[in-house]
Amino acid sequence: YIAKECKRYETETGIVNKSTYWVVFELVWRDFCKFFAIKQGNKIFFLDGTLGREAHGTHPNSRKWGLDKRQVTAWREGKTGYPLVDANMRELALTGYMSNRGRQNVASFLALDTNTDWRYGAEHFEEQLLDYDIYSNWVNWLGAAGMMGGRLNRFNIVKQSKDYDSEGEYVKHWCPELESLPTDLVHQPWKMTKEQQLQYDVRLGVDYPNPIIAPTAPNPYNRKNNKGKGQKGGRDNKRGGNNPNRGRGQRQDMKSLKP
Known part of the structure; x- marks a missing residue:
């Protein structure tokens, strides 16, 4: 029904864009997952x-x-x-x-x-x-x-963070302990020097964890x-x-x- 309505909307308005495309695409992907799971069973x-x-x-x-x-x-x-x-x-x-x-x-x-x-x-x-x-x-x-x-x-987690949260607003919302960090450090706080940790009041391993993997x-x-x-x-x-x-x-x- 949703896919049909998207197509109707495109036909009636002449508006065809990525938004309507992805709605339909994701519905197709949802159905693929279901049929794939049914075919593969417990695998x-x-x-x-x-x-x-x-x-x-x-x-x-x-x-x-x-x-x-x-x-x-x-x-x-x-x-x-x-x-x-x-x-x-x-x-x-x-x-x-x-x-x-x-x-x-x-x-x-x-x-x-x-x-x-x-x-x-x-x-x-x-x-x-x-x-x-x-x-x-x-x-x-x-x-x-x-x-x-x-x-x-x-x-690439750091690249993704920079691409999709360039100013670090999302990160700072959910990780408020990083709120004081500038954008060049908020995506990779492990790059802070000891002086910067004191400057921004974010101590690695105390206020925010060290990376669990290097x-x-x-x-x-x-x-x-x-x-x-x-x-x-x-x-x-x-x-x-x-x-x-x-x-x-x-x-x-x-x-x-x-x-």
Whole structure:
């Protein structure tokens, strides 16, 4: 019905733009998730997803998953030391909602940067999201972790923060301890010198956590390592690929998502 009304609106007004396109696209994606889940059955809950054996060995998506409970707790509580991740996770905890852009970033961070069993993230979303849908949630987390094949999207958290919250307004709203930081530091506070920490009254490890993983930590999922047969390398995606519960709009600055 919604898709039909969008088409009617376009026909009657002659207005065809990205807004109407993405509404219909996301409805199609929602249906894809449902039919994909029905076809794959319980595989969507497996660690190796629908890749199965391909998730091991030399396949581009092969993984050795880990579980650091301290990292999982920090992620859940919005205390990772990465402002964009923390802001989104705090918003989720308080409101039961997170934007499409936020969902992509926090999922990429947990699964691909910390190398955590992606199902812990899917279960947390299941517990917290007011708009939770079993098909969209699990299929999109599966895709975010790279366990359903196709293109892998590993997000550059700092770049995403600068692109979608250039002034740091969204981050400062949900992480008020960073409110005094200038824009060149609010996206990566770990770059502050000791003098700057005193100047802005933000002490790393005291007022705001140190990053739970080093910003330059090596990761087997670097984009250059993800090109395989029938697969393009991961990229810092602006439109979104396989992403958790995708689609409440697309290009949207984070600051506009404050309550």
